[in-house]
Amino acid sequence: MIELRSRGEIDALAETGAVVAAVLAAVNSHVAAGVSLGELDEIARGIAAGAGARPVGGRVISTSLNDEITGGAPDGRVLADGDLLSVAAALDLRGWHARAARSSTVGTGSAGDRSLIEATGQALADGIAAARPGARLGEVCRAIGLVGRSAGYGIPAVGGHGVGRQARQDPAVPNDGHPARGMPLRPGLVFSVEPIFTAGSHDHCDPDGDVLRTGDESRAAHTGHTLAITDTGPRILTT
Template sequence: MIELKTPTEIDVLREAGRVVAQTLHAVRAHAGVGTPLRELDELAHAVITDAGAQPVFLGYRPNWAPTPFPGVICASVNDAIVHGIPDDQRLADGDLVSIDCGARVQGWVGDAAITFSVGTAHPTDVELTETTAQALAEGIAAAQPGGRIGDIARAIGVLGRTAGYGIPGPLGGHGVGRDMHEAPFVPNDGRPGRGAPLRPGLVLAIEPMFLAGGHDDIRTDEDGWTVRTGDGSRAAHVEHTIAITDDGPRVLTTP
């Protein structure tokens, strides 16, 4: 069931989104060559709890997961697309890192993700990251009241396919509210005019994921969480939580 949020509820969702944005900013500023992923996770936990919020990912276990997620953030490096576990791996020069983060304030959730290079960035990674960020902006711009979920999917997919990137069909955005994952599913490729209507009060996480190798296939590690590109190419993942309003999309996960 798709739940529409009231303006007051969206304001609280905005506060959760602000905590997420602050956390991502702190993690990115701290990440460098030699930084362990676990250290980034500990930093994220401190920022979230110091703000009076609760981490959403820690202990999260959807029905497909073999174990509860062990981290506060998802830290996905190079060919990892999403759900990377923040372990003792140390970042190396040139690594491409995606950080996904969620926080809960007064029972409401914010969810966002960023991708960035550590140390010396590879030109192809820069292009991949910038294109994915542009797709997020265009997906948000397409989230207009009176439209459809397919309008968002089309805006993202056209950009990714034109650039020659792969787009993993099973992965995409989703509704956000009291739970991190709510209806509807928001694909990153599709046909305009299809899917659930975009009505004021609908809150969505829009999250393009592009795969540099141009193939759509993916695989999951033995940990049951980390999703990687099937061909070993690099991936980028960016995300904002937005609310559909009468005046257009309102981004909830900015600082």
């Protein structure tokens, strides 16, 4: 079911989004060799709790390391120079949900990893720019996919989705599509835009039932924002 939100409800979602943004900023500032994923989780939980926000599905953040496409619960693994880390944060504040994601390298990182991360960032910007009232959802999806395909990256069959009273709801927002397809974007629609690209193939596997990995062990990057469609254009809620 597609739900449209009022201006006041979108403001409430933006309050949740501000906490999500604070969590990601704090976590990103502590990404360094020798830091464990569990330590990053403690930082994230502290900020969320201080703001009165609740975890979603028991997690404040999910972490994906190197060839992991979508993450599981942060564990005791310790970051090393050259790692590529993606962190997705999702929170519930007074019954309103928001989510966002960010990728970074540990240390300088390789040129290939930096290019992969930059591509997801460009795809995010292009996807948001395409989210105009009256456009079709397929235009957003195509804008994202065009960046990935032009760079020769794999585009796994995962992506964004509606966000609101539930952490995940309609519509699905895949990372590629046809501009003439998909629902018209109407003011009040809220969803996440989440480009995920891999340096290799589109294929992925799920060996442990929790974390998606690239099928060829190539690296993956993930970035994203929650946004609302307004009368004047997209409003990013996770800043």
